[in-house]
Amino acid sequence: MPTGAGPRRVQEIFTAALDLLTEHGYDGLTIEAIAQRAGVHKTTLYRWWSSKDELLAAAVTGSALLEFPVADTGSLRGDLLAVATRLSRLLTRPATAAVLAAVPGRPLLAEATNAFFTGRLTRDHPVFTRAVERGELAADSDADLVVDLLAGALWFHLLLCGGSADRRYLARLVDSVLTGVSARRA
Structure with a gap:
């Protein structure tokens, strides 16, 4: 589906698809149920997506339910803690778990999930630009590696x-990434 194109109720459709996937699993998910939950005709769905996999792939990459803002707390540590907190919440959402469970054997959904996570994590690059500007991070630091860690x-x-990832665990994780875990050498 081209950017900016789609049915008028696209967010309702995406929400219905993700909710029903969570409730019934991939095998229990039908285009008819998505249409009914979203309040549209199934022909609307087939006009935009030729299959359940195409619709789910679009929902993964385009749903407002899975969006999160870029952190800007004023410090690298605070921003990374915000990133880790958001990611923890995202990974523990029932909709995310349902999507991840549906990925094996479904290349289109796997590609969309990969694009989703890559895109969301790439959006955090301003965190690193600001940290370099504030002198908290070396200019040659590898932002992608930090996010991967x-x-x-x-x-x-x-x-x-x-x-589980409570605030204490997330703080320890961020601090370990920022300072490393080996003994400092003079």
Whole structure:
């Protein structure tokens, strides 16, 4: 679907798709149920998306439910803590879990999920630009690597290990990324 194009009730459709995916799983999700929940005709959905996978891929990348603002707390540590908090909330949302569970064996959905996470994390690059301007971060720092460290640790901790990420855990994670974990050498 081209940018700016789509049905008038696109956000309602995306919300319905993600809610129903959460409630019934991928196999229980139907175009008819999405149309009914969104209050549109199923022909509207088929006009814009040829399959359930196409509609879900569009919902993953275009739903306002999965948006979050770029952090600007005035410090790199505060911004990274805000990024980690947002990401933790995103990863533990039932809709996110349902999408991730639906990805295996569905290349279109996998591609959309990858684009979603890459796009959301790339949007945090101003955090690093501001930190360089404030003198908190070296100009040659690798912003992508810092984000990978945060996101990868959270992904592993929350989704693979079944852990939780309270404020204390997130602060320890951010501090470890910022200062490293090895003993300082003179």
